[in-house]
Amino acid sequence: MHATLPLMKRYGFPPIARGKLQALQVNLGYRCNQSCLHCHVNAGPGRTEMMSRETVADVLSFVAIAGLRQIDLTGGAPELHPQFRELVSGSRELGVHVIDRCNLTVIEEPGQEDLPEFLAAQRVEVVASLPCYLEDNVDRQRGKGVFEKSLRALRRLNALGYGRTGSGLDLSLVYNPQGAVLPPPQRALEGDYRRLLGERHGVVFNRLLTLANMPIQRFGSTLVSRGEFNDYMALLRDAHRDENLGAVMCRTMISVDWRGRVYDCDFNQMLDLPLVIGGHLRARLTDLIARDLEGHPIAVRDHCYGCTAGQGSSCGGALAGAAG
Secondary structure, eight states: OOOOGGGOOSSOOOOOBOOOOOEEEEEOBSBOSOOOTTOSSOOBTTOOOBOOHHHHHHHHHHHHHHTOSEEEEESSOGGGSTTHHHHHHHHHHTTOEEEEEEOSGGGGSTTOTTHHHHHHHTTOEEEEEOOOSSHHHHHHHHOTTHHHHHHHHHHHHHHTTTTSTTSOOOEEEEEOOSSSSOOOOHHHHHHHHHHHHHHHHOOOOSEEEEOOOOSSHHHHHHHHHHTOHHHHHHHHHHTBOGGGGGGOGGGTEEEEOTTSBEESSHHHHHHTOBOOBTTBTTOBGGGGTTOOOTTOBOOOOGGGHHHHBTTOOBTTBOOTTOOO
16 A cells, blocks of 8 residues: 655645534444445455444534534444444434435445434435446446445335435435546536436436545555556646635534544545644544634645545535535
C-alpha cells in the first residue's frame, strides 16, 4: 500500500474554517464483506478494527449533549458492528436523523436477513453504493456477482417503501467513477440511472449522489502503482471552484473513528490528519463535549481538491449550487 499523504504538497489547498456543527459521521470499523477498488478506507473482510461498546456509548452521549440533528454511520460495512442496531435505536430515541451508508450486499450476510425491516422500522435513511447501472462495470469495481446481489437488496428495500414517493423512507444511490476521472453531471446521470434501473430491473430510488474518488488508501495507492497519481491530482486542482468551499461537508460535520478519535472528515481520518483543538493533538470525542467548534480552522491537504473540483463532491453528492 503506497502512502499518498507525502505526495500532497504541491498546490496548497485554500484555508477554510468550520461553521456550526450539525452532524457526526461515525466510522464503526473497517471490516467489510467487500474489497472495492475505489475504497478510500481500504476496508475488507480481513480488517479487525471495530469500535468498542464504551466508545459507542460516548457517541450517543456526545450526540445528545451537542444537540446534533444527524448521525451518519459508515465503515467498512457499519451493519457488521455488533452494536450497530443499538446505536441506531439510541439515536432515534434522541430524535436524531440516522443515515446508514450501506453497500447493499451486506443484507445477504449471515445474521443480516432482517436488516431491511429493521432500517424501515427505525425510519433510517439508506445511502447505498451502486457505482453504475451496468452489471459489468459494477462487478469490475466491486467484485463478481455484486450487481445482482445489489439488485436483490434494492428490490427488498423498495418492497418496504424505500425510494417510493410519500413513504418517508429515503433511498439514495451513490455513483463513483471507474477510474481517475471526475464524475459526470449529477442531474443528468440520475436520469440515466432512474430510467435504466426502472425499465430493466423495476428498481426505484429518491436521488443519486455522485462522489469523486479520493486519492488516498486503496484508490490512491492504485494511482501511484499505475503512474497516474500526479495527473489525477493536477486534474482535481485544475477543476477547483472557489464557490464550492462554502458547502464542503467538513464545515458542519466531524468524523469519529473506531478508537473515538476525531477528525475534520472521513478522508482526513484515513490520512491520520486529526482535528486539533484545545491542545489535544489526538483529540477524542469526549474532549469536544461542550466545546464550540465554530470558526475553528479545518486541517486541509491537496486531497481536499477532490471535494471542490468541478460540480464538487461530498457525502451528500454534488455541491454545485449548495453553498449557503
